[in-house]
Amino acid sequence: MKIDHSLPLEYSTEENRLKIFGFWIFLGAEIMLFATLFTSYFVYEHRSGNGPSGAEIFELSPVLMETILLLASSFTIGLGIHAMRLGKQKAMMAFFAVTLVLGLGFLGFEIFEFTTYIHEGAGITTSGFTSMLLTTLGTHGLHVTFGFFWGLAILLQVKKRGLTPETANKSFIFSLYWHFLDVVWIFIFSFIYLKGMM
């Protein structure tokens, strides 16, 4: 394995460069996935049948909490990658851990939000609108859940193996993924919650 020391660790081998490039393309596919979900959401936005509409069930406070937690986690993982570039493994691990805890907090609030919806009679089988709402939010939530376990696995590897081209590469790709989920959330926040509450 040829290591090019003029580049950051995560870019230092050919394999690493390929993986980062490939992951960007994967994110392209993810953009299409969420674009499809958003488009469909706009179709169902007012198709609430006998169920409640968005304005009736959306509440600002849990959503704001989720937004703050996820934005903060995006910031901390950025710090984590910065620390990784400086070679500070401890700091990097700490920032990653904070990121994951914030992600977990986000999930907690989201679960709370979903239970409220179901209690208010907005379950996944209620209407086209609620099916689509919960599917869109759920897809994002599943991504975060998956990201949590993925991040955990990477954290363990960094702890065990230190900062190698391989672990640095994984951490960097994971950070791309996490930032992407944050961007998606901003769209969810603006076009589902804010638009729905207005």
Added chain:
Amino acid sequence: MKLKWTLLAMIFTVAAVLSGCEPLLVLDPKGPQAKVQADDIMLSIWIMSGIVIVVFAILVFVLVKYRASKQSADYEPPHIEGNMFVEAICIGVPIIIVIFLSVMSVKSNYEVEATPKGYEGQEPLVIYASSSDWKWHFSYPEEGIETVNYVNIPAGRPLEFKLYSYGPITSFWIPQLGGQKYAMGDMVTTLHLAADEPGELMGRNANFSGAGFAENTFDVEAMSQTDFDKWVKEVQDTAKPLTEEKFNELLKPGHLGRSTYTGTHLEFSPAPEHHHDSADSDKVSEGEHHHESSDSGKEADHSHHH
């Protein structure tokens, strides 16, 4: 025009002989809309034949002229990158053809989506055609009658079919009067047709809708306005009324013969309304609201979905 049809007959001679010397349904229009479509089809067949002939001719030419067996063993084909002029022609000519066809297509679009040409001044007859597995229900709100699996229409008068479905998506099609349109559970679509002269025609659901799809047909009879009025009067006098109970029985999956009723199901089971713009109208469509059928007909007129 005459020449066109004669030439067409030549092209499809074999077909016509095989299919019992009858002209092909779609190319034997009995109404203005089907005529527009048949003309479009014939025009495009001619233009496309021209293209096909050009391509075939070039192909045969190069294959005959440049086959290896006709050339000396030491012939070395040249390296040619391409030629701006030739490529401009290859792009330019198709673009001109496409522009021409686009104009044709757009013009016809607006024709088939409006009251048929030559019938503009007249008040159209509104018929609600709804499908259920695997039948067609025709409601005449103004006449207050309803038929199953057959529809009688006055010739020489514009028709507005309001289409919707009690089941899977179906497609309402009377080939000799004009092309299809979908009937769906969620909205009403409108098909503008007219029959030029009296006669019996074939109608069917063209969109696959499950096990009974093949037999999902209906009879169409175009008759003079006097005969039509006579038939309506007769139905109003003799047919049994359509009750909600009876209608629900009719909706059950299966095949039925023809039947006739007074009153329409629109009175107790109105057509779906278009509800794309506001959440409130959703609830209206759930059946709490009863419309005058002629009213809802006007509203459904605006139901362009996208």
Added chain:
Amino acid sequence: MDFFNRFAIPHPSFLIYASMVAIGLTGIAVILGITYFKKWGYLWREWLTTVDHKRIGIMYLISALLMLFRGGVDAIMLRAQLAIPDNKFLESQHYNEVFTTHGVVMILFMAMPFIMFFFNFVVPLQIGARDVAFPRLNAISFWLFFMGAMLFNISFVIGGSPDAGWTSYFPLAGNDFSTSVGSNYYMIAIQIAGIGTLMTGINFITTIFKMRAPGMKLMQMPMFTWSALISNLIIVFAFPVLTVLLAMGTMDRLFDTKFFTIGDGGSDMLWANLFWVWGHPEVYILILPAFGLFSEIISTFARRNLYGYKSMVASMVVISAFSFFVWAHHFFTMGQGALANSFFSITTMAIAVPTGVKIFNWLFTLWKGKIEFTTPMLYAMHFLPLFTLGGVTGVMLAMSAADYQYHNTMFLVAHFHNVIIPGVVYAMLAGLTYYWPKMFGFMLNERIGKWTVWLMSTGFILAFIPMYITGLDGQARRMYTYSEATGFAPLNMVAFIGAGIMAISFALLVYNIYYSVRYSPRNIGNDPWNARTLEWATHTPVPEYNFAVMPQVKSTEAFWDAKKHGHEIFKGKIEKIHMPNSSGLPFIMSCIFFVFGFSMIFSIWPLAIISLLGILGCLVYRSFEKDHGHYIPVEEIEDTETKLRGAK
């Protein structure tokens, strides 16, 4: 009892029992055969765990040929049923299942793996790479596709096949109108295969952008590689739509959501829209690589460079962009109004322009050439006129007002078979014949090959041209029968005879393989067709590492210029080569995916959860696994090279 009823054989008839017995016997024979010849280890080491793009390609090929057989049998059954009026051969429900599986199998499980075979086998060789960017991901792609295909195929003996058409429109495919598990198979099997396809897209885009041989600029890539690149870009942008769509359909069927129901805010029209937002680009995913293959073949056997290389590339880029803006032409009759129809009518016709450019460029490539009618070239020369015919009928269908009359009729069926068979299928068979010697070191028999082409075209014309006519005469598609009075009978009989002739031509293809395995001369060298691109510059059979020394490329036709102008491609000396390790994980994980899919289809929740955990377990294992590949030492490479050079 209800639970077990779901597994029941859907159409207990002689045909079904006979095929069950046949499947059982074949399965037993294969297992016994492998055991008898002690080939289990070989199978596991060399094939099931391989990450070599050439081997994976060949496995795609085998799957595609199997599925071609399956889809072909479906086709013959359909044509037989319609050959005479009021036929009792298949009852309506059974017919509906057969045409549904015919469509799905041919598009997704025959044509897709066939082009995947070409991507896998040809692209790395054409760009001078040693493997794809992510070899293990490539194996996962294949095995996911394979398990999806197998899952779909067991439907006709376990529980019933999907019966709502390959487009699977709701509400017909919903629980209210499609009560068997058939449509569950559709949603889940295609989903599993689709994930694999998406991975392939990512893999090949990365490979083509990042792993080209030194010196090969984008505008110097062989045309097939260009077509593969664009096709994979479409995959990455279109398949996520399918993923979402199938997920929504699955949830409607399994969890009672209200996406596509009548009432409760459901929208059946959204299914049709999203399906074709994926479905139309999907058509171009198939046809562009076919165009690429024909470009290679025509240029090779006209003994000339491809005319208008730049406009060829540009036209593919334009086609791929337009392919996302034409979807509504699949349902002009949905009532979206004249304005929307006009828009989609014009965009659809506009696609004819770049496609026409390609046709003319192929014709001009033949011009001043020195044309040799080998079997692949014969396919190409049959493709040109037949595909033109299919193309122009496509323009006719694009005229939306007229489409009100073509829609849902046999005219449409004739049109899309007229583009897919001469376009995609001919390209696949031409490419198969063309690359056969590179794969296996001997040629397919040319005489039998040419007979195959002529028979296939004869059968094709007889089978599909009559449908244009019956369509205009009012024969709707997907009708399981029609009455004598309609007058459709004679032409449908002609179509059945045509289908029979096509079946004979495919049988001839199989016979050709058998005949050539036995009698074809070996030692045909590396370049039996006197071709022009890099894949012919390496040895036959291709060594594991493809190229002992990385090729240096200076032009579009690197190998041709090396032969004609003495460019040196292989400069430098042999060094040790890094190669990826084989892995059983892709196969094992995909098997678990199969179990997961099966338990979802039949709503066996405990098993679904266990298998889902199994899949996650595989991912975790993969994450922690240390796998840095291995090096092939210089001596071993030199040994292989000498041996292969000797074999010439």
